Amino acid sequence: AQSVTQLDSQVPVFEEAPVELRCNYSSSVSVYLFWYVQYPNQGLQLLLKYLSGSTLVKGINGFEAEFNKSQTSFHLRKPSVHISDTAEYFCAVIAASGGYNKLIFGAGTRLAVHP
Amino acid sequence: DVKVTQSSRYLVKRTGEKVFLECVQDMDHENMFWYRQDPGLGLRLIYFSYDVKMKEKGDIPEGYSVSREKKERFSLILESASTNQTSMYLCASSSASDTEAFFGQGTRLTVV
Numbered sequence: 101a102q103s104v105t106q107l108d109s110q111v112p113v114f115e116e117a118p119v120e121l122r123c124n125y126s127s128s129v130s131v132y133l134f135w136y137v138q139y140p141n142q143g144l145q146l147l148l149k150y151l152s153g154s155t156l157v158k159g160i161n162g163f164e165a166e167f168n169k170s171q172t173s174f175h176l177r178k179p180s181v182h183i184s185d186t187a188e189y190f191c192a193v194i195a196a197s198g199g200y201n202k203l204i205f206g207a208g209t210r211l212a213v214h215p
Numbered sequence: 216d217v218k219v220t221q222s223s224r225y226l227v228k229r230t231g232e233k234v235f236l237e238c239v240q241d242m243d244h245e246n247m248f249w250y251r252q253d254p255g256l257g258l259r260l261i262y263f264s265y266d267v268k269m270k271e272k273g274d275i276p277e278g279y280s281v282s283r284e285k286k287e288r289f290s291l292i293l294e295s296a297s298t299n300q301t302s303m304y305l306c307a308s309s310s311a312s313d314t315e316a317f318f319g320q321g322t323r324l325t326v327v
Binding site for chain 2: 106109132134136141142143144145146149151190194200201202203204205206207208
């Protein structure tokens with residue numbers, strides 16, 4: 101069965117510092133990977149996705165992620181964070197189930213950016 | 216822009232009540248999903264639907280049912296609400312030809 105592990109439940113960081121949010125996945129077949137962001141009191145919004153091709157994926161708001169097949173990782177990075185990046189971030193993978201695809205999410209990482 | 220609308224942002228219900236959570240999407244998406252979100256557990260899939268009148272169980276279907284009578288509407292039903300169903304409920308939709316899911320704002324349900 102496919103699953104996602106987010107290694108950090110909370111990541112505190114100072115404004116303008118770099119950040120990396122870690123995600124590992126398990127999958128036996130084709131891998132489609134996603135990062136979603138949830139700002140306070142809102143639904144989820146897609147940051148970026150990897151379907152195929154280049155292993156470095158660029159998303160919105162200056163975020164990027166690198167697909168590493170040998171390490172089964174898809175870590176999210178930003179070189180310089182802003183206060184407005186404070187949110188919860190979810191890594192997700194598509195899992196096949198009975199001929200259909202469904203999104204499986206990690207437990208989430210709460211990013212807190214401090215001035 | 217795709218819009219997924221959940222009928223309520225906040226709901227308070229009593230134990231044993233029948234509760235309906237409604238979700239409507241306006242982009243003619245084939246796929247619709249209901250998740251619940253709890254701290255430290257992320258999003259867990261309750262039910263999903265790939266077509267009108269079709270439903271599939273997710274990872275935690277117990278205590279829930281769903282209805283999809285029209286393509287744009289997917290309802291989550293709690294037959295007899297219990298306190299352990301207090302949670303944030305998120306609806307999502309996606310096209311059959313795409314991988315991206317679009318989410319509603321969520322409904323925070325409190326069962327007392």
